[in-house]
Amino acid sequence: MKTIILGGGLAGVTLANMLSAKGETVFVLEQETSPGGLCRSEVSDGFTFDTGGSHIIFSRDLEVLSFIHNVLGKNRAERIRNTKILYKDRYVKYPFENALSELPREDCYYCLHEYIKTLMRSEKGEFSPPENFEEWILQIFGKGIADCYLIPYNTKIWNYPPSLMSAHWMEGRVPRPPVEDILKSAVGIPTEGYTHQAVFSYPVDGGIESLVHAIAAPIKDRIITGFRVTSISQKDGGYSVSNGRQTYTGDRIISTIPLQNLIPCLENVPGGVQKAVSDLKYNSVISIGIGISGDVPPYSWAYIPDSDVSRANRISFPSNFSDNAAPQGCSSVLAEITYNEGDFVSLMTDAEIVDHVTTSIAKIGLFSHDQILTTNVTKNQYAYVVYDLDYLKNIAIIRDYFSTGGISLVGRFSQFEYLNMDGVIRSVMNFIRDMK
Ligand SMILES: Cc1cc2nc3c(=O)[nH]c(=O)nc-3n(C[C@H](O)[C@H](O)[C@H](O)COP(=O)(O)OP(=O)(O)OC[C@H]3O[C@@H](n4cnc5c(N)ncnc54)[C@H](O)[C@@H]3O)c2cc1C
Numbered sequence: 001m002k003t004i005i006l007g008g009g010l011a012g013v014t015l016a017n018m019l020s021a022k023g024e025t026v027f028v029l030e031q032e033t034s035p036g037g038l039c040r041s042e043v044s045d046g047f048t049f050d051t052g053g054s055h056i057i058f059s060r061d062l063e064v065l066s067f068i069h070n071v072l073g074k075n076r077a078e079r080i081r082n083t084k085i086l087y088k089d090r091y092v093k094y095p096f097e098n099a100l101s102e103l104p105r106e107d108c109y110y111c112l113h114e115y116i117k118t119l120m121r122s123e124k125g126e127f128s129p130p131e132n133f134e135e136w137i138l139q140i141f142g143k144g145i146a147d148c149y150l151i152p153y154n155t156k157i158w159n160y161p162p163s164l165m166s167a168h169w170m171e172g173r174v175p176r177p178p179v180e181d182i183l184k185s186a187v188g189i190p191t192e193g194y195t196h197q198a199v200f201s202y203p204v205d206g207g208i209e210s211l212v213h214a215i216a217a218p219i220k221d222r223i224i225t226g227f228r229v230t231s232i233s234q235k236d237g238g239y240s241v242s243n244g245r246q247t248y249t250g251d252r253i254i255s256t257i258p259l260q261n262l263i264p265c266l267e268n269v270p271g272g273v274q275k276a277v278s279d280l281k282y283n284s285v286i287s288i289g290i291g292i293s294g295d296v297p298p299y300s301w302a303y304i305p306d307s308d309v310s311r312a313n314r315i316s317f318p319s320n321f322s323d324n325a326a327p328q329g330c331s332s333v334l335a336e337i338t339y340n341e342g343d344f345v346s347l348m349t350d351a352e353i354v355d356h357v358t359t360s361i362a363k364i365g366l367f368s369h370d371q372i373l374t375t376n377v378t379k380n381q382y383a384y385v386v387y388d389l390d391y392l393k394n395i396a397i398i399r400d401y402f403s404t405g406g407i408s409l410v411g412r413f414s415q416f417e418y419l420n421m422d423g424v425i426r427s428v429m430n431f432i433r434d435m436k
Contacts, residue, residue: 003027007256008216009037011256011428015428017216028223030223036213042376046327047330050334054287056202072211073214075204082320084301086305088107094193110148114142119179141177207325230265239252255409259416260278260382282386284379288353289333290357290372292332293371296317296319299320302315311337312361315335316333316335318334333367335361382412
């Protein structure tokens, strides 16, 4: 069996690694000059920045976690999460519901009061199933936590109103906080949320891209870079994949590229499927790496819900993940801004983006302009799947079409699911387990 894998991000290289270990012949066709996709990293003046946004390694899935740990071997540092939310003038603990006592007293009261009112309504069975993501937030956390943090932050990161997003994907992803934790949090007894992420790891050298390289090592010569797939045709039970100049043939195709890139490569796709794909929503991310002389706070990362403070929704501190991410005596900051083509951010030049981000971060006191040694701006078109209210309808049409045989879909923008790295590797493992 000769398999052609479209896309050389984490999904593509993991598929190639695992299929090749089973004795299959594989080729990975990747449009960029190196594999990695969202898991790419760049070195700029001695600073290593992840260019698809800040990445850390964590998972509840122990089989996947041990695969990642084994493949990285000694190139892995472990850290205890120390994450904050910049709320008004202070850094409060993350998750927000575990930090109520750190808020101004009036805000703490507002969040607790609304939470208790919501809990009572929930206990009385007054809620019908949430019709959208905003309703889900309000029914679980109450209006206080929603108004102070969850609604502004989610509006900012998705670049889409939570009231127009589906609620189906929240169950299992964001745990319902135990009542005791909210009460303890309000009176100042320490509690931890999202404990599966409380200890995380990160490559010592090479940024997150080194994970992809480690997985790709046994099949390096099977990855063809600079090959943008533009057409796929089927003949005599096999496939031909072309970039307009060269053609690869195989018995099977697994696509890890975004559906939006795959569909135009195919022949005779029904109009309904084309429309469903073009109606899927996603956003893009700009990653702004900033290398500075001196120190940063001992935080892992900080969320910035308030758009008036900065357009960045999150700033991370890679030099706190690995000692080798920045030269000695220096530190690094990585800011992320989500956007969509045509909006204000998409029209900003790189220089304007750097100016906005460095000025807003300097204003909150993390560094001064004269400490900046280097900056690095990268844009990724496909960053987050946005689960709008038509998502379930559209994805069902698309999956139904692809389920009739032919091309298999594996990976974040191919399955069109909010999959983190562990979810992508789990999808690959499941695909290989179930394949015929
Ligand atoms: C801001 C941000 C932060 C994140 N942080 C974390 C984190 O901390 N921890 C975590 O576990 N996960 C994190 N993730 C998720 C993680 O990045 C993804 O789960 C993972 O990288 C997806 O891999 P993939 O191979 O499915 O997709 P991609 O990385 O998108 O790979 C797809 C590949 O296909 C290629 N391609 C596209 N079109 C074509 C074409 N026509 N021809 C050939 N090649 C093509 C692309 O160049 C790319 O290399 C984060 C994601 C974002 C956006």
